[in-house]
Amino acid sequence: MLTADGTLPADIKAEILALAQEELHPQGASVAALQVVQSRFRWISTQHVKEVAQLLDMSPDALDGVATYFNLLFRKPVGKHVILLCDSVSCWVMGRDRLCAHLCKKLGIQPGETTADGAITLLPTVCLGHCDHAPALLADENLHGNLNTDTLDHLVDSLREKP
Ligand code: FES
Known part of the structure; x- marks a missing residue:
């Protein structure tokens, strides 16, 4: 359930506080807390960074540093599905630009x-650890390798069919 003013709902706050209590220091729950927010909203707004930072007893800037460091945490709105296309060296050699x-x-x-x-967002990403099957991408949580134009077409079509 979303709140009318765009602030974090009570159940998300409770989940984040529970995560913080499992850590020696609340900041230790930073990544997990941001993942909780993203799993609900698909991205992490500046308002939500501020609220999570307060719950974890840290500055919004410090938490934003965590959020922007990890390229699987999105600080801007994304589509229903996200394609992360590797742009590191093995994939580049194997034709990722084409x-x-x-x-x-x-x-x-x-x-x-x-x-x-609003169906698909395309983002570049660093090595996905799938270099032996380059070129590779991550579509939502699924890793795909040995890509060619036919497999890309099939992947995009299947993503568009997903609810
Ligand atoms: S360089 Fe692309 S998966 Fe490693």
């Missing part, structure tokens, strides 16, 4: 953007 251009054309967006229907 695949990125293909994806951009199919989706009608550039990296960093979301499709007009």
Whole structure:
């Protein structure tokens, strides 16, 4: 349930406080707390960073540093599905730029953007640890490797069909 003013709902606050109590220092729950927020809202707003920071007894700037360090935590709104296309060296050698251009054309967006229907966001990412199957990407929580234009087309079509 969302609150009318966009602040964190009570159940999310309670979950974050419970996570903080499991840690020696509340700040130890930073990443887990931000994941809780993201799992509900799909991204982490500045308002939510401030609220979580207060719950964890830390400054909003310090928590924002955590949120922006991890590229699986989103500080801007994203689409229903997120494609993270690796841009590190093995994938680059194996043609990720050509695949990125293909994806951009199919989706009608550039990296960093979301499709007009809000279905898919395309983001670059550092190595996904799947170099032996380069080029690789992460679509939501699923890792895909040995990509080519056909597998990309199939992946995008299947994401669009998902609720
Ligand atoms: S360089 Fe792309 S998965 Fe490692």
